[in-house]
Amino acid sequence: MSYPPQPPQSPYGQQPYGQQPPYPPQGPPSGYSQHQYEQSHQATQAGMHVPPPPYQASPAGQFGAPVFQPPGGDAPQVWDAGTLPADDNVNPYCFSVDLNGAYYLQKGKMIAYYGEMRFSGIGRGVLDRVLEQNFNSPLHASDWVVAEGRGKLLLADRSYDLNSYDLEDGNLTVRSGNLLAFEPTLRLKQSIIPGFLTLIGTGKFVAASNGPVHFVEPPIRVDPQALVGWADCPAPCHHYDHSYLHGVIGGLRHLTGIGGASGEEHQFEFIGAGQVLMQSSETLMADRSVGVVAAEAGVPGAGVPHQQHGGAPGLGNLGNLGDLGRRFGL
Amino acid sequence: MAQFRLQGSRVLAVDLAGDTVKARNGSMVAYTGQMGFKKLSGGGDGLRGMVTRRLTGERMEVMEVKGQGTCYFADKATEINLVRLNGETLFVESDNLLCTEATLRTGTSFTGLNGMASGNGLFTTKVEGQGWAAVTSNGPAVILRVAQGLPLRVDPGAYVAHTGNLHRALKSGAGWSTLIGEGGGEAMQVEFTGEGLVYVQPSERMTLGGEV
Numbered sequence: 001m002s003y004p005p006q007p008p009q010s011p012y013g014q015q016p017y018g019q020q021p022p023y024p025p026q027g028p029p030s031g032y033s034q035h036q037y038e039q040s041h042q043a044t045q046a047g048m049h050v051p052p053p054p055y056q057a058s059p060a061g062q063f064g065a066p067v068f069q070p071p072g073g074d075a076p077q078v079w080d081a082g083t084l085p086a087d088d089n090v091n092p093y094c095f096s097v098d099l100n101g102a103y104y105l106q107k108g109k110m111i112a113y114y115g116e117m118r119f120s121g122i123g124r125g126v127l128d129r130v131l132e133q134n135f136n137s138p139l140h141a142s143d144w145v146v147a148e149g150r151g152k153l154l155l156a157d158r159s160y161d162l163n164s165y166d167l168e169d170g171n172l173t174v175r176s177g178n179l180l181a182f183e184p185t186l187r188l189k190q191s192i193i194p195g196f197l198t199l200i201g202t203g204k205f206v207a208a209s210n211g212p213v214h215f216v217e218p219p220i221r222v223d224p225q226a227l228v229g230w231a232d233c234p235a236p237c238h239h240y241d242h243s244y245l246h247g248v249i250g251g252l253r254h255l256t257g258i259g260g261a262s263g264e265e266h267q268f269e270f271i272g273a274g275q276v277l278m279q280s281s282e283t284l285m286a287d288r289s290v291g292v293v294a295a296e297a298g299v300p301g302a303g304v305p306h307q308q309h310g311g312a313p314g315l316g317n318l319g320n321l322g323d324l325g326r327r328f329g330l
Numbered sequence: 331m332a333q334f335r336l337q338g339s340r341v342l343a344v345d346l347a348g349d350t351v352k353a354r355n356g357s358m359v360a361y362t363g364q365m366g367f368k369k370l371s372g373g374g375d376g377l378r379g380m381v382t383r384r385l386t387g388e389r390m391e392v393m394e395v396k397g398q399g400t401c402y403f404a405d406k407a408t409e410i411n412l413v414r415l416n417g418e419t420l421f422v423e424s425d426n427l428l429c430t431e432a433t434l435r436t437g438t439s440f441t442g443l444n445g446m447a448s449g450n451g452l453f454t455t456k457v458e459g460q461g462w463a464a465v466t467s468n469g470p471a472v473i474l475r476v477a478q479g480l481p482l483r484v485d486p487g488a489y490v491a492h493t494g495n496l497h498r499a500l501k502s503g504a505g506w507s508t509l510i511g512e513g514g515g516e517a518m519q520v521e522f523t524g525e526g527l528v529y530v531q532p533s534e535r536m537t538l539g540g541e542v
Contacts, residue, residue, distance in 0.1 A: 076411065078527060080475035093469045093532035111488035112474060112530045114481075156488065156532030159469025 081114035084152045087164065087204060095162045095206050097153040097181065104188075105155060105181035107145050115151015146184075155181055160208040161279075167205070173198045173236075174207055174229035174277070177284070181206040193236065196229070211280035218274060221267040225282035232274030239269040332431050334412055334462040342403040342410050342429055342464045346395070350432035353403050355391035357428055363399015370394050394432075403429050408466040411473075411529060413493070420457040422465055422491035431461030465491050467531035474528045483519045487534030494526015 084090065086098035097103055099117065110119065121144075147153055155162065157180055165172065173191050182188065182205035191198045199205055207213075209228050216222070221239055230236060270276050333345040341359065344351055355369060370392045395401055404410075405428055413420055421439060430436060439456040457463050465471070467490045476482045476496060483501060492498075501519045522528055 076473055078473045078475050080477065081480055090472055091470050091532070094472050108485075108534065110485055111532065111534065112472075112482060112484040112528070114474075114483075117483075154472065154474075154530065156469070156534075159531070159533040 081152050084114075084154070086152075089162060089164070090154065092161050092212070093156055093159045095155045095164060095181075097147075097155060097206075099147060099153045100150050101148070102184045103147045103153070103181060104184060105145055105147060106157075106179070107143055109155050109157050109180055110147070111154050111156045113151055113153045115149060115153075117147055117149035117151055117153065119145050119147050121145060155206060157208040160210055161212050162206055162208050163213050164204055164206045166203075167199060168202050170202075170231065171198055171200045172205075172229060172231040175227065178207045178209060178228050179205065180208050207277075209277075209279035210283045214278045214280060216276045216278055218270040218272055218276060220276055221269045222276060222278055223282060224266065224268055225284050226278050226280075227268055228277040228279050230270060230274060230276045232272075233270045233276065234272040234274070235270065237269050237271075239267045332462070334429075334431070334464060336410060336412065337402060339409050339470065340404055340407050342412075344395075344401050344403065344429065346397055346399060346401060348396075348398055350394055350396045351401075351429055352392050352432060352434075352436070353395055353429040354405065354427065355393045357403045357405050358393075358395065359402045359404045361397075361399060361401040363397060365395060365397035365399060365401055368394045368396070403464070405466050408468055409470045409531075411465045411467060411471045411490075413463045413465055413491070414461075415457065415463060415493075416460055418458070418493055420463055420465075420491060420493050421454050422457060422463075423489075424455040426466050426490050427455055427457065427463070428466045429464040430457055431463070433461040434459040434463060465529065467529065467533075468535075469532035471529045471531050474530060476522045476524060476526055476528060478525060481521055481523045482528055483521050484528060484530055485534060486518055486520050488530045488532070489520060490529040490531050492522065492526055492528045494524065496522045496524040496526040496528070498522060 079090065084096045086096070088096060090096050094111070099113075099115070107121075162180065167186065173193070173196050176195055176197050179197055179199075182199060183203035185203035186199045186201045186205060189198045189200060190196075207228065213228055218233055331347070332349050332351050335343050335345070337343040346363075346365070352370070358365075358367065410428060415434060427436075434457050437456045437458075439454055471490055474482055474484075476494070499521045501521045
């Protein structure tokens with residue numbers, strides 16, 4: 001069968017993302033390894049262009065597998081345990097972990113794996129020790145799974161964009177729903193800012209975003225819905241645009257609601273050295289419950305579980321009994 | 331002979347010269363030239379196929395497209411994967427089958443408990459013969475090779491299709507800890523052994539096993 005010659009198409013029909021270089025030329029902020037960071041960034045970029053297929057197409061019908069020859073020239077890439085990238089993106093939406101030991105991942109994000117692996121919920125007796133080392137947060141353990149064993153593990157999350165980041169003795173804070181997986185060398189803590197998690201230490205983690213992630217430099221104000229996380233920024237704060245509420249007309253508008261709002265009066269402002277991670281859409285990823293912090297004076301959001309989604313209202317109080325309602329999908 | 335090509339990654343363009351393709355009902359988005367669209371009852375496999383599909387619940391709303399020109403198909407902006415069959419069999423969830431050449435035969439195949447776990451019923455759709463088939467996936471599909479001594483385990487919610495000589499078995503990682511709620515989140519897995527290719531999408535359907 002012959003096919004009309006087609007111009008080669010970009011993989012996944014996307015143009016390469018016009019991302020900012022991850023770090024400014026004036027040098028990386030302290031606590032970061034520029035090399036590591038760029039490497040990770042490059043790797044992600046490389047995942048967006050399909051690399052030359054290491055697997056040479058086998059002769060037609062070698063074992064009853066069809067011959068893939070789309071009219072575009074390059075056949076779709078077929079991966080196997082050997083050719084899957086190690087700790088890198090397979091495509092913008094799928095990440096391959098070269099597992100040798102343990103890895104933490106959000107529940108239900110495994111799509112396939114080669115090799116011998118076991119997935120166990122965190123909080124089982126054997127894993128209590130590991131838990132102590134890595135989870136210095138009241139994060140609900142039932143949302144996390146530890147994968148143990150050897151092999152290649154594929155992660156994906158509702159076909160959102162996945163990116164991996166390398167931290168070298170650094171810290172990065174990310175929205176709880178966006179964090180997908182992390183190496184056990186990193187420590188996970190709950191941020192003081194409700195709904196966010198902070199990763200500290202050295203290692204790699206994978207985060208999902210709705211649309212590709214952009215790195216921007218403070219000082220900057222970002223839309224709350226577009227914020228994915230930030231690294232090293234000392235002062236994330238709220239910023240309200242009150243100017244339109246000034247004066248008589250503004251006061252009337254404020255009181256009556258007549259005239260409406262632009263929807264952009266509230267932003268997050270970042271000041272200081274670091275990087276802010278932004279996604280290219282304002283669609284929030286469903287947040288994960290980050291657990292309940294101790295009810296104590298001076299603790300923001302204490303005693304109140306943030307972003308509780310799912311669970312039936314009547315079962316919400318079961319809380320530390322294991323959050324049965326959410327677990328059983330009630 | 332119908333010519334299948336991708337227009338971008340989410341639109342399938344089929345060049346027709348008086349021949350026929352079968353496509354999911356309502357998936358045409360545009361066409362040039364002269365086209366006729368005929369609804370086929372019961373998946374277009376004849377009376378026997380119709381009864382089988384009705385019984386198995388692997389229902390497919392299929393139309394027959396015939397004409398001269400180019401017809402464009404798409405489904406909810408899902409990614410489209412072209413599969414060329416040369417006498418092999420493609421197993422695919424009926425929800426993911428977008429379009430096939432008229433030379434291909436479609437039917438149903440019993441999957442047993444595997445299908446049960448993936449929430450797609452006990453049956454799956456079988457495509458065999460010579461020609462092109464277009465399979466949709468939520469996000470670009472990752473094609474994984476299974477060889478001897480290299481089994482693959484797949485989350486049922488991410489499974490889209492497979493070809494080749496593969497054996498499917500449902501593996502359960504569920505134990506006592508799943509029952510008390512400390513499960514690993516991956517209690518149901520489908521293990522593929524043998525030789526062939528498995529299509530996996532970077533997204534998970536809602537499945538029965540998804541929450542345990």
